[in-house]
Amino acid sequence: MSQTVIEPVSESSDASTEPLLQIRDLEVGFQTQHGVVPAVRGVSLTLYAGQTLAIVGESGSGKTTTAQAIIKLLAGTGTITAGQILFEGRDLAGLSDKQMQDVRGRLIGYVPQDPMSNLNPVWNIGFQVEEAIKANNVAQGKAARQRTIQVLQEAGLSDAEDRLKQFPHQFSGGMRQRVLIGIGLSARPKLLIADEPTSALDVTVQRQILDHLGTLTRDYGTSVLFITHDLGLAAERAEQLVVMYKGKVVESGPSQEILANPQHPYTQRLVAAAPSLASRRIQSAKNDDAAGAEIFSGGSLDTTLVARAAEREPAAATQDLIKVQNISKLYRIRTKGLKYNELLAVNDVSFAIKKGTTTALVGESGSGKSTVAKLILQLESITSGQIEFDGQDVAGLKGAALLKFRRRVQPVFQDPYGSLDPQYNVGNTIAEPLLAHKIGTSADRQARVRELLDQVSLPWATRYRYPSELSGGQRQRIAVARALALKPDVLVLDEAVSALDVLVQGQILNLLTELQTDLGLTYLFITHDLAVVRLVADNVCVMQQGRIVETASTDEVFDSPREAYTQELLAAIPGGNFQFGR
Amino acid sequence: MIWYTGKRLLQMIPVFFGATLLIYFMVFSLPGDPIAALYGDRPPAPGVIDQIRAQYNLDKPFIVQYFIYIGNFFQGDLGTTYSGRPVSDVMAKAFPITARLALLALAIEAFFGILVGLIAGLRKGKLFDTSALVVSLLLISVPTFVIGFVLQYVFAVKLGWARTTVSSEAPLNELLLPALVLASVSFAYIVRLTRASVSDNLNADFVRTATAKGLSRRRVVGVHVLRNSLVPVVTFLGVDLGSLMVGAIVTEGIFNINGVGGTVYKAIKLGEGPTVVSFIAVMVVIFVLANLLVDLLYAALDPRIRYAK
Numbered sequence: 001m002s003q004t005v006i007e008p009v010s011e012s013s014d015a016s017t018e019p020l021l022q023i024r025d026l027e028v029g030f031q032t033q034h035g036v037v038p039a040v041r042g043v044s045l046t047l048y049a050g051q052t053l054a055i056v057g058e059s060g061s062g063k064t065t066t067a068q069a070i071i072k073l074l075a076g077t078g079t080i081t082a083g084q085i086l087f088e089g090r091d092l093a094g095l096s097d098k099q100m101q102d103v104r105g106r107l108i109g110y111v112p113q114d115p116m117s118n119l120n121p122v123w124n125i126g127f128q129v130e131e132a133i134k135a136n137n138v139a140q141g142k143a144a145r146q147r148t149i150q151v152l153q154e155a156g157l158s159d160a161e162d163r164l165k166q167f168p169h170q171f172s173g174g175m176r177q178r179v180l181i182g183i184g185l186s187a188r189p190k191l192l193i194a195d196e197p198t199s200a201l202d203v204t205v206q207r208q209i210l211d212h213l214g215t216l217t218r219d220y221g222t223s224v225l226f227i228t229h230d231l232g233l234a235a236e237r238a239e240q241l242v243v244m245y246k247g248k249v250v251e252s253g254p255s256q257e258i259l260a261n262p263q264h265p266y267t268q269r270l271v272a273a274a275p276s277l278a279s280r281r282i283q284s285a286k287n288d289d290a291a292g293a294e295i296f297s298g299g300s301l302d303t304t305l306v307a308r309a310a311e312r313e314p315a316a317a318t319q320d321l322i323k324v325q326n327i328s329k330l331y332r333i334r335t336k337g338l339k340y341n342e343l344l345a346v347n348d349v350s351f352a353i354k355k356g357t358t359t360a361l362v363g364e365s366g367s368g369k370s371t372v373a374k375l376i377l378q379l380e381s382i383t384s385g386q387i388e389f390d391g392q393d394v395a396g397l398k399g400a401a402l403l404k405f406r407r408r409v410q411p412v413f414q415d416p417y418g419s420l421d422p423q424y425n426v427g428n429t430i431a432e433p434l435l436a437h438k439i440g441t442s443a444d445r446q447a448r449v450r451e452l453l454d455q456v457s458l459p460w461a462t463r464y465r466y467p468s469e470l471s472g473g474q475r476q477r478i479a480v481a482r483a484l485a486l487k488p489d490v491l492v493l494d495e496a497v498s499a500l501d502v503l504v505q506g507q508i509l510n511l512l513t514e515l516q517t518d519l520g521l522t523y524l525f526i527t528h529d530l531a532v533v534r535l536v537a538d539n540v541c542v543m544q545q546g547r548i549v550e551t552a553s554t555d556e557v558f559d560s561p562r563e564a565y566t567q568e569l570l571a572a573i574p575g576g577n578f579q580f581g582r
Numbered sequence: 583m584i585w586y587t588g589k590r591l592l593q594m595i596p597v598f599f600g601a602t603l604l605i606y607f608m609v610f611s612l613p614g615d616p617i618a619a620l621y622g623d624r625p626p627a628p629g630v631i632d633q634i635r636a637q638y639n640l641d642k643p644f645i646v647q648y649f650i651y652i653g654n655f656f657q658g659d660l661g662t663t664y665s666g667r668p669v670s671d672v673m674a675k676a677f678p679i680t681a682r683l684a685l686l687a688l689a690i691e692a693f694f695g696i697l698v699g700l701i702a703g704l705r706k707g708k709l710f711d712t713s714a715l716v717v718s719l720l721l722i723s724v725p726t727f728v729i730g731f732v733l734q735y736v737f738a739v740k741l742g743w744a745r746t747t748v749s750s751e752a753p754l755n756e757l758l759l760p761a762l763v764l765a766s767v768s769f770a771y772i773v774r775l776t777r778a779s780v781s782d783n784l785n786a787d788f789v790r791t792a793t794a795k796g797l798s799r800r801r802v803v804g805v806h807v808l809r810n811s812l813v814p815v816v817t818f819l820g821v822d823l824g825s826l827m828v829g830a831i832v833t834e835g836i837f838n839i840n841g842v843g844g845t846v847y848k849a850i851k852l853g854e855g856p857t858v859v860s861f862i863a864v865m866v867v868i869f870v871l872a873n874l875l876v877d878l879l880y881a882a883l884d885p886r887i888r889y890a891k
Contacts, residue, residue: 071794073790073793076785097799101797101798101799103796104794104795104796105796109794110791112790112791114787117786117788118787118788118790118791119791120810121810121884121886122809122810122885122886123805124885131795132796132797135795136795136796167886169885169886184794
């Protein structure tokens, strides 16, 4: 980290006297053909200088809209219909575009949600940071360039100077997020609005970035407004918490107090669904059956998960359904001219999955876990090693045999938006695998679609709807239904719940466990989220840089991790050690 | 990048041979005897016809004719028309005129199309946008020759601002009106393309980020919206350069310009293989080069596109 510190602000003396930001009865509506649809309904909150406040809630709760209203960057037809946004006593809601231009960047910095789409792909990184510095008159000319390097270094890009001329697509998600944080803080604003600044990142990178943000805000006395759905993060990083539900504030106050003792029913549900908490309950259920049952009957807990946890021990099967032995995958990446760089994405990986169990493959992005999934699905060929499925070597499968294998091993991917064809209605999407494998008559297929929709708890009427009309959770259900259409033995779930809200994520995990019990499915569960692993997996393989560093049962990994890397991963879970309330 | 360019240039070779062979074959299989047609109703002595046939290699099989032609082509001899003029002379006269016309049209449609499209995209749903859409729809749906005759009547006949026909030298000022006519349809497409692209990009996340940095509206639009919006427009312009060269035939007819279109049309009617093929060959090269230029411009506009392989 850079030691050069410019104009450190020490305003902590009057921090608690006058609020930096005070929102009063804010209402935001979106203009539609059917009139104005309210998105934010009477939100009030107060943030003092040097404080950190987190707004939590599920998607659609209006938390992002509230944040965007502050800097008046509402999407589409959104307008502030009532209320005040007082920043240092000045009402931002009444400012002209020209006046807002002066506020944005200089007084209020903004770190947007999705690092992949928030940098302009056609300009280099240096240009995009320098532009912010020049626009806010922090520095000009050569000094601006110096400042650009400094800002990026402070945000955690140590080799910033060499990378200024690179373009966003040459940066990883985590690095882009750092660039965006650098831009947000480039003019040393008094308030930084950070909308899910780390939700796309691995836990360890997330911790680094949050630590950086913490240091920077401490050094310069910046207030931070976090928007997040991660309660652990809120508990760990924010002093104040505002819980939003359907456009309203349902609960607010000191964050640790609220999370330890949630009052509003919605907050209670949210807290109950937080994976780190639920997993603890499963644990306690296993250790003490009687006490466990009592806890669960009272709360909104997922009973199937508990039942499953109890069942897990006797369910130990004998037969290895998938056996992976010493597989490696080497990619050759062309650099300049005829030269190649070799990348060993998967390095001598071995593991076995027993029938009817769940094995989780965890690791950071770039650890090779998704490549392993592709190798098992036969979407990529292995460089060396052997993959056995049901006693048969699958590496050389071709034609009909490969098709038969594919019927038994089906994937579900991460992005429920990208993995469904927007032009296909739900019924056709689910029936497509049947059609591709020429199974049944049209009527048979309809019947199977009906059965599948029923299995994933969607109404029969859903079959005529299109993906764009459905929520993320519904889409992921459809992806699961499509994967189940061929009655496979194995589902390969590649980050299948990572893009979902906590509540929806809980529902899908619940669904998956139910299906596993009912249909005897075997899961290979690929994720970077350790909290989820604890909920669903029997065994865990921890991957790092293409290798498996630790293989053990879920309990062993969580209770007594052997490897330093596993310990590091566990320690990086935000709020991992925080005791949530009931 | 150099690799990519080289590869693309090498690809021109099969395209060149394929296109010329195909065109040569099509002209060869046209019904009617071109030499007999030259003499109209009074056929010359049979010996004369055979002599002319031999002179133009018409007595030989098709494939031999083609290879003789190609062989001469690479020695710089493009053959002669049946009236005895060297084809290279005809080309030297026709191509510069059409090239001037097409490039002028391209410049007009690019400049005004992008300008109008940008303003329409920024003011989506407002009066300017709606009128731009109506006008562009009108230009797309009305045939070029109608637009041509109307503009010719209004500006040349009624107002007298331009000449009704273009002189044989075809200087730029005289070509302005024909170029406007030629550009009209493409202008309409570019307006629509730019408008859609701009209004898409205005909603992009990175544009919101740019605004959140505290940039002025002018800078956000100029730096972050425009460049991203130009990528599809550039593709269109590249393909359009080719069609402008070829499609100028109607416009050239209206304004009596002796360009490529008219010359090729006459040559096809006369069954003059060498003339047609020579013109087509040059046009193929222009087309391929224009497309290559577009692909390279692409990479310049969008750094994500890198032609490594």
